Amino acid sequence: MTDTDERHDPTGSSRASEPAPRGGHPDDARLFGPEAVAKLRVALEEVTWLLGRGYPLRTAIRTVGDHHQLAARQRLALQRSACSEAQRASRLARRAPASSLRGAEANIDGFNLIITLEVALSGGLLVRGPEGVLRDLAGLRGSYAPIAETDSAIDLLGGALSDAGAARARVLLDAAVPSSGKLRARLLERLGGAPSSSGAPPSIEATLVPDPDRLLVGAAGVVSSDSVLLDRCACWINLADEIVAAHVPAARIVDLVPGDEAPGP
Structure with a gap:
């Protein structure tokens, strides 16, 4: 997470x-x-x-x-x-566009991404950091429950995966978090037949695991704002930022880095 x-x-x-x-x-x-x-x-x-x-x-x-x-x-x-500046440079060097998912697998930090999208849809505050990543201030670890915006967040994820042409998506959910089973069921229900502009919908795997980070470290196509994963994955996709920019234009975002110093898209 x-x-x-x-x-x-x-x-x-x-x-x-x-x-x-x-x-x-x-x-x-x-x-x-x-x-x-x-x-x-x-x-x-x-x-x-x-x-x-x-x-x-x-x-x-x-x-x-x-x-x-x-x-x-x-x-x-x-x-x-x-x-640190060294961390920022390393993260940006391994950042890949969503288009890199075409025909490939997305490895998604499930709660991390869904909560970020829920916050954006709910009018909550998001902060954009030095590497261009959106992070929420919700502090929901250990107290998660789906809300009215959860299905919309899942649908936005499905649309983004389809638009990118992803062949597969592996969504990892921390089994210890409350309602993880409910979120898994909703992910499978709503993403199982997500339409794809490239033809067949992406294959979706949603799994409850003891430690998502352990499985995502070293992986490619990682979707997360977790600093540990951004520092240790093979490459990552800034998917939340792309989704919010395209579909939640009224989202409340605070840029902690001035525009002329921020990384490009």
Whole structure:
């Protein structure tokens, strides 16, 4: 699904004020308004500098967050997105377009992708990091349940796979996450006959496994925003970003890297 550092609040503060899982936080307009984003971009540069000199991520976030007096949700956005310059370069060197899936297999980090699309469809906040990846701040590890937007998210995935001409898609779901069996059933039901512009629909395999990351490390055609996988896969597809850009134009996205410094599509 994702690594622990990415999914949990870096401050350890109470989450009692958190809103419904996929929608926006009531303070997002203030925490991620123009002035706040400008500060976050500076903070991300400083975290990147510290990571490049061997500082642990949590230490870098705490140091920079304290210096800029960042709120817990802002620190979470940084923690989910930050990487060193070396990591960014390596990830971009192994990023492949969706068209590379034609006749090939997509290896999908199931909860990671579906939750990102659910958040986009629900009007929740997404942050785009240095390598161009969208990440949510929902913090749903261990508490997932399908919502009204789940079927739409699955349908968008099916359409993207068909448009790319993928021959097969392997969707891996963390068996320990609540409702993993329900999500698997819905994936198979809705994607089993997904139409394909290239002819036959892609073959879909949705599997409950103890540790999706272990099976995705070293794989090609990986679809995930998990930092561990982006650092260790053979190649990856920025499919969530492509889907959201094409089908959810009103999605709430905060770019933590200025446009002139962001990676191309």
